[in-house]
Amino acid sequence: MVRLERLRADHADALLAFERKNRAYFARTVPDRGDAYFADFPGRHRALLAEQEAGVCHFHLVFDAEGRLAGRINLVDVQEGSAELGYRIGESAAGRDLATAAVAAILRLAADPYGLSELTAVTTLDNPASMTVLTRNAFTPTGDTLIDGRPGIRYTRRLPS
Template identity: 35%
Template sequence: MSNIMLVKLQEKHFEKLFKFELENKGYFEEMVPSRGDDYYDLETFIQRNKALIDEQDQGLSYFYLIMNQEGVVLGRMNLVDIEQPKRRGHVGYRVGKAYTGKGIANKALRILLDTTNQLGIRQISAKTTTINIASRKILEKNEFQYIETAKDEFKMNGHLLSFIYYRWEKS
């Protein structure tokens, strides 16, 4: 799975992306809070993603699909809440269950970090949950520094969790 690419979200991707999200809903909700049932209604999904493209067109966020050479959606990677002139943003990502453990998120994050000059970004924050060990490893492999673990806890799927915060800075 070494030939992956980040492709900016476009309307032509909505159908593939919707299918990807539906197929992985249960898997994703094991590790992160649900996006809500309305997210999985096609019309709502399309409207939300059109709003994301508007945000992307304004340079406020960048939304990418992680795809293989055949155009299969393997995951998503988003750089959001971009603050200019501070030149910082927040990253989030998810990889489909069938594609985990293959280094895809690690490689996609590296590709994103390699584009920070073009995007004018110097600092990226990230957060994950205490049970998402894989995500923590990916962030640390890509030179994100641990900042803190939130003192507040929340219950999800019968587990008591906290958010863990990381930050990457361009050297």
Template identity: 40%
Template sequence: MDISIEKLQLPDARNLFEFEMVNREYFEEMVPSRGDEFYNYDTFMERLGSLLKEQAQGLSSFFLIKNNDGLILGRINIADIDEFKSLGYIGYRVGKDHIGKGLAQLALKLLADKMRNEGFERLLAKTTSNNIASQRILEKNGFIKRSTGDEEIMMNGQSVNFVHFIRFL
């Protein structure tokens, strides 16, 4: 499947909101909830405005994973970009109907290539200890496990930790 990663823009808002609504339950199985407020359109738009401002300031870059028809299949971002534009934290999520097709792995490759071309030297990532699929995707893309955090969080009745990864570009 051909995909692209496109920078998040305001015209994507309605489709992105629908994507998040449709996939809420699925995402919350593996990552902490964003809370009920996030799924109110007005609140979503406020948060989106904040993200777009952060992106305009060069602090983060938010991308949508899209197919050739422009359908949003997932999201991938690089956040907390350092002042030298050489380091950032990546995160991604693929919609439930699109898992198991290699989309996250391909999108992560596209993002890593883009960041290397922009002068980045390292990418950092973290995922929950129960999200084995995400850990495998990171490792297949050259990320190395650095550590497992000591802090435990409760998610869906299960105690999990964050697993931290690094990739040198």
């Protein structure tokens, strides 16, 4: 069981703690956010909320069956019916199919109420878990890419209208 909550101002403290706790874990497979992200987290959080309010992004926190913050999942760069999907599941929740369930849940939100018709996602080639999550959710590989200089693959998923 997974629950998504749209990002809110009162999530700031829990989200910062989650990001700090999982920083080294995430850096193994995705580009590190850098020290500036943590140094100005309150400002960054406010900026994310402003982007969400403007409708250019949709940010969500992922909670596990026990109600613990387990990750985050986002739809960014929303334009002309499409967006890019990104997600992070914390180390303590990894391997429990939460990412697969969270992506399935965001697919439903992307189609309705967000009105999107297509999502893209990218992952590095050394992140087979993420590739599995995407293929389990009917994303199809559409080409090679570089992610901060690391070889990766781009995926696409059409959504029902």
